[in-house]
Amino acid sequence: MKRESLFCVFLAVCLALLVLSTGCTEQQPAAQGGEVKIGVVASMTGAASTTGKDIWQSAELAAEEINAQGGVYVKELDKSVPIRLVQGDDESTREGGQKAVSKLITQDNVDIMVGGYSSAVVSAHQSIVAEYKVPYIISGGSSTSVSHRDDIDTSYMFFHRPNTDDSGEASVLFVDEIVRPAINSKFGFSQDRPLKVAVIYQDSPFGKGQLDAVKNVIKTRNMSIEVVAEEPFKMGESDFRTVLTSVKAKNPDMIYSVTFLNELVPLTQQARRDVGLNTLIMAIENNDDPDYYKGVGSYGDGQVMESRFSPYAVPKGSTEAATTQCLSNFDKKYGGFAGMMGAATYESVYIAKEAVENAGSLDKAKVKDALASLAMPQMMEIMKGGTIRFSPDFHESKFDLYVVQLSMDQASGEPRPEIVWPKILEAKEFVVPDWYTPGSS
Amino acid sequence: MDISIGILSQVAFWGLYSGCIYILLATGLNLIFGVMKIVNFAHGEFLMLGTYITFFFFVITGFNPYVLLIGSVPVLIVAGIIVERLCFRPILGTGKLNEIFISLGLIYIFQNLVAMIWTDEWRSMKSPFADITIALGPLQLPLDYLIIIVVTAVILIGFYFFLQKTAIGRAIRATSQNRKGAMLMGINVEKMDMLTFGIGAGLAGAAGTLWAVSGQVFNPYMGSIPAIKGFAIIILGGLGSIPGAIVGGLAIGMVENFTAFTLGGSWKDAVSFILLIVVLVVRPTGLFGEAEE
Numbered sequence: 001m002k003r004e005s006l007f008c009v010f011l012a013v014c015l016a017l018l019v020l021s022t023g024c025t026e027q028q029p030a031a032q033g034g035e036v037k038i039g040v041v042a043s044m045t046g047a048a049s050t051t052g053k054d055i056w057q058s059a060e061l062a063a064e065e066i067n068a069q070g071g072v073y074v075k076e077l078d079k080s081v082p083i084r085l086v087q088g089d090d091e092s093t094r095e096g097g098q099k100a101v102s103k104l105i106t107q108d109n110v111d112i113m114v115g116g117y118s119s120a121v122v123s124a125h126q127s128i129v130a131e132y133k134v135p136y137i138i139s140g141g142s143s144t145s146v147s148h149r150d151d152i153d154t155s156y157m158f159f160h161r162p163n164t165d166d167s168g169e170a171s172v173l174f175v176d177e178i179v180r181p182a183i184n185s186k187f188g189f190s191q192d193r194p195l196k197v198a199v200i201y202q203d204s205p206f207g208k209g210q211l212d213a214v215k216n217v218i219k220t221r222n223m224s225i226e227v228v229a230e231e232p233f234k235m236g237e238s239d240f241r242t243v244l245t246s247v248k249a250k251n252p253d254m255i256y257s258v259t260f261l262n263e264l265v266p267l268t269q270q271a272r273r274d275v276g277l278n279t280l281i282m283a284i285e286n287n288d289d290p291d292y293y294k295g296v297g298s299y300g301d302g303q304v305m306e307s308r309f310s311p312y313a314v315p316k317g318s319t320e321a322a323t324t325q326c327l328s329n330f331d332k333k334y335g336g337f338a339g340m341m342g343a344a345t346y347e348s349v350y351i352a353k354e355a356v357e358n359a360g361s362l363d364k365a366k367v368k369d370a371l372a373s374l375a376m377p378q379m380m381e382i383m384k385g386g387t388i389r390f391s392p393d394f395h396e397s398k399f400d401l402y403v404v405q406l407s408m409d410q411a412s413g414e415p416r417p418e419i420v421w422p423k424i425l426e427a428k429e430f431v432v433p434d435w436y437t438p439g440s441s
Numbered sequence: 442m443d444i445s446i447g448i449l450s451q452v453a454f455w456g457l458y459s460g461c462i463y464i465l466l467a468t469g470l471n472l473i474f475g476v477m478k479i480v481n482f483a484h485g486e487f488l489m490l491g492t493y494i495t496f497f498f499f500v501i502t503g504f505n506p507y508v509l510l511i512g513s514v515p516v517l518i519v520a521g522i523i524v525e526r527l528c529f530r531p532i533l534g535t536g537k538l539n540e541i542f543i544s545l546g547l548i549y550i551f552q553n554l555v556a557m558i559w560t561d562e563w564r565s566m567k568s569p570f571a572d573i574t575i576a577l578g579p580l581q582l583p584l585d586y587l588i589i590i591v592v593t594a595v596i597l598i599g600f601y602f603f604l605q606k607t608a609i610g611r612a613i614r615a616t617s618q619n620r621k622g623a624m625l626m627g628i629n630v631e632k633m634d635m636l637t638f639g640i641g642a643g644l645a646g647a648a649g650t651l652w653a654v655s656g657q658v659f660n661p662y663m664g665s666i667p668a669i670k671g672f673a674i675i676i677l678g679g680l681g682s683i684p685g686a687i688v689g690g691l692a693i694g695m696v697e698n699f700t701a702f703t704l705g706g707s708w709k710d711a712v713s714f715i716l717l718i719v720v721l722v723v724r725p726t727g728l729f730g731e732a733e734e
Binding site for chain 2: 044045046047049050053203231232233234236237238239240241242243245246248249261262265266269270273274275276291295297
């Protein structure tokens with residue numbers, strides 16, 4: 001055999017090993033005598049891989065905690081059984097999500113699924129879930145086009161996240177109540193001067209859903225906010241300079257950004273550093289992640305973000321102890337903190353446990369019914385009424401959302417968030433940053 | 442919107458920067474195609490490797506990232522030579538399908554290797570000049586971008602003189618123009634293949650270094666889109682034509698940015714490919730390509 005042929009065989013073997021080693025499903029050891037098999041749909045590779053890893057690790061932590069406490073009691077089996085997680089990497093793509101979910105359902109035979117991040121990816125595999133009728137607790141997919149759709153049977157899907165209407169409303173309320181008066185006051189503008197907002201959004205159901213929600217809230221509440229620019233960008237974009245130049249030409253008072261984590265970091269840096277756009281950037285909750293604070297560095301100073309779970313800004317009150325405990329456990333296990341998507345998935349695993357115990361069975365229809373009638377005390381995220389429950393219409397849980405403002409922490413060299421809205425959770429007052437320049441008056 | 446000459450010039454400046462990255466990537470791709478006539482879909486992975494090699498050197502040495510070009514480009518040249526020797530040499534002339542599958546396999550190997558070594562988290566690095574912006578009238582010109590444009594120009598001028606004035610450069614050109622003729626003239630075309638592939642990978646590596654230095658984020662899967670654009674550029678400019686790659690790269694950079702400015706960021710890829718289709722309909726050989734006899 002020629003030497004080149006040997007090299008080719010060697011390369012083929014390497015390729016096969018690499019593909020197998022990275023693409024295989026990670027599993028915890030199988031338990032004897034039954035188990036609750038939970039499929040975790042996470043973007044382990046591709047554009048949203050940072051968030052995907054957070055989702056998977058948080059699910060692992062929750063399962064480990066539950067198993068350490070004896071597992072999940074299943075009345076039908078008359079015993080407690082451990083949770084076994086099965087990873088489904090959606091590769092941050094629609095097709096990848098379809099493959100992952102199909103495999104979880106048909107080959108891994110999972111009892112229940114949790115996770116899901118991008119609305120576009122989740123919407124692409126919903127029909128598979130509908131067909132096979134597997135309970136699915138979705139912690140992402142925030143667009144209402146995902147949870148309010150009526151072209152498929154969504155009765156087995158439960159959304160443990162605020163939808164784009166909820167988060168858009170909270171963000172715009174904050175802008176109207178706090179940001180607009182603060183800017184008008186600081187720069188001597190009349191108090192009825194409308195605030196000019198530019199929306200830079202991911203060209204996806206998630207981004208469009210947020211844009212629609214923002215415009216609807218402004219219109220229905222007759223707010224003194226004017227949307228001066230609507231700038232879409234492709235998912236995974238990392239060069240925002242031209243879009244920001246276009247936005248700058250429209251003289252906005254602030255930017256409302258609808259992005260993934262890996263998009264928000266360059267957007268924020270390029271706005272201030274490259275384009276000289278010294279304006280406030282409001283971000284959305286999915287970016288409240290340690291990797292954002294690490295990545296954005298000093299350019300994040302003064303920026304604001306709507307959130308429901310912040311690794312560095314724990315709200316005082318009933319969720320504080322659980323949050324601190326989870327963050328500590330996560331830090332011990334992985335070295336670092338979970339982000340918001342991780343927290344939602346962590347809770348989703350506990351919700352799955354509660355639903356199986358309430359159903360007393362692993363029968364999927366019974367678990368679905370148990371999820372529909374769930375009333376579970378809130379854990380880390382602050383829920384409406386202090387209880388995790390899914391709305392009867394669209395199976396959505398409802399959150400009390402808040403807004404954080406970042407300021408540089410000299411010790412860590414990274415910005416850190418503090419809650420500035422609503423008043424009941426406020427840790428400090430919102431301040432217009434010194435470097436801020438308003439749009440033309 | 443207050444559209445002024447200043448704003449349009451600013452967008453053109455961003456286009457020029459994007460074009461520089463594309464030019465380096467496409468020039469290497471076109472050089473390889475011109476000499477070896479192979480289609481390497483894994484070319485974008487050399488750019489990705491360039492970002493990680495630069496990041497790695499930057500973390501361990503703390504040197505100025507532009508100086509690290511001296512380290513990253515040779516590493517990529519060696520990587521290119523190894524890939525050519527192990528993967529493309531054995532299948533040269535056995536059909537395009539083999540080349541395509543080898544290059545697709547290489548994409549997986551490079552992506553997974555990098556993910557195993559550096560994880561697949563998004564990364565970025567900060568140039569020491571990141572906070573320096575030069576105001577030129579209404580233009581905001583970040584120093585890094587000016588340096589990137591100058592570095593690209595220097596690399597291209599150096600590359601031009603290498604091809605025109607050195608014996609190896611002339612041998613590469615001869616191999617590109619007529620492989621059999623070059624062999625008859627005593628040129629070791631296999632050696633030229635190896636060198637060409639190495640230089641092509643090195644140019645992609647330089648593009649990767651400049652990508653990272655400019656503050657753009659990168660992860661192991663980021664090479665695919667630039668590779669597709671690289672192919673679009675060499676088809677637009679003309680297969681095998683280095684001037685075509687330069688003009689095509691600049692054209693795509695400008696068109697993308699002016700499209701993002703006028704129609705929005707989600708249109709920029711679509712309009713770039715519409716431009717490609719229009720050029721191919723009007724001039725099927727590309728802007729600088731010559732019809733085969």
